[in-house]
Amino acid sequence: MNNDRLVLLGTKGGPSMRSITRMPTSSLLVINGCNCIIDCGLGVARGAVAAGLELTEIDAVFITHLHSDHVLELGPLLHTAWTNGLMKTVRVYGPVGTRTHLDHFLESMRFDIDLRIGDEGRIDLRELIVVSEYGEGTLDYDGCRVSALRVHHPPVTECYGLRFDAEGWSITFSSDTSKFPPLVDFARDSDILVHEAMLAKGVDWVVSRAKNTSRLRQHLFASHTLPDEAAEIARDANVGHLVLHHLVPADCPVVDESDWHAAVAGIWDGEFSVGEDLMEIKRMQR
Ligand SMILES: [Zn+2]
Numbered sequence: 001m002n003n004d005r006l007v008l009l010g011t012k013g014g015p016s017m018r019s020i021t022r023m024p025t026s027s028l029l030v031i032n033g034c035n036c037i038i039d040c041g042l043g044v045a046r047g048a049v050a051a052g053l054e055l056t057e058i059d060a061v062f063i064t065h066l067h068s069d070h071v072l073e074l075g076p077l078l079h080t081a082w083t084n085g086l087m088k089t090v091r092v093y094g095p096v097g098t099r100t101h102l103d104h105f106l107e108s109m110r111f112d113i114d115l116r117i118g119d120e121g122r123i124d125l126r127e128l129i130v131v132s133e134y135g136e137g138t139l140d141y142d143g144c145r146v147s148a149l150r151v152h153h154p155p156v157t158e159c160y161g162l163r164f165d166a167e168g169w170s171i172t173f174s175s176d177t178s179k180f181p182p183l184v185d186f187a188r189d190s191d192i193l194v195h196e197a198m199l200a201k202g203v204d205w206v207v208s209r210a211k212n213t214s215r216l217r218q219h220l221f222a223s224h225t226l227p228d229e230a231a232e233i234a235r236d237a238n239v240g241h242l243v244l245h246h247l248v249p250a251d252c253p254v255v256d257e258s259d260w261h262a263a264v265a266g267i268w269d270g271e272f273s274v275g276e277d278l279m280e281i282k283r284m285q286r
Pocket residue numbers: 013014025067069070176246
């Protein structure tokens with residue numbers, strides 16, 4: 001498909017927002033002509049529009065887990081697509097809890113939704129959203145083959161890496177995880193591996209700025225992957241392009257792009273990108 005592409009909409013790890021250089025995690029994947037949103041951190045709607053997507057053309061949304069930096073803007077994205085004129089069904093895939101999350105959002109917006117149905121003659125948004133809660137295995141999506149792997153992101157147990165396979169093109173997202181060797185087989189020979197990464201050098205800076213959290217450092221090291229570890233996964237999986245995503249830290253003055261490159265040097269010598277918001281990678285024909 002000529003227009004197939006991956007666009008990183010938000011590349012920051014974690015839900016805090018202290019600058020607008022990087023927004024929390026979300027991506028747009030256009031594959032086989034299907035417009036898929038992967039994760040819905042704050043800023044996803046703005047990012048998708050900036051990437052040139054008409055929100056009414058979203059076909060499916062995939063949520064990897066229910067941490068707020070991945071799901072906070074799910075409801076607002078769908079509602080905004082609706083007020084933009086959405087008329088078709090949007091499939092939403094997420095782990096157990098996604099349906100309840102979305103039901104509560106829709107209930108919280110009931111006044112507005114009911115008002116617009118009556119006042120503006122819109123189709124009921126609640127009838128346009130079809131939620132499928134998934135676990136490990138192959139997802140029932142007809143746009144392309146989608147597979148899910150439970151990764152290691154304690155204390156969250158329902159957290160999944162996702163792999164999208166179309167004829168001649170495959171993209172794997174690690175989601176949030178500590179280094180997880182089963183990702184090697186899961187991502188094997190993917191054209192692109194979008195892997196989360198945390199640079200140890202910046203963690204003290206992140207922790208020093210965080211308020212109202214006494215265990216953030218322990219959480220970060222138990223639940224996330226260092227860039228050299230992501231590089232090992234990419235190398236062992238023989239992927240075509242390693243893209244670091246969900247960056248921690250994301251806006252730290254003592255960390256720059258050269259630190260990420262230095263961290264993978266000697267392990268990964270293939271195509272490499274440090275994710276940036278609105279970075280686009282077009283589908284290459286094989
Ligand atoms: Zn996250």
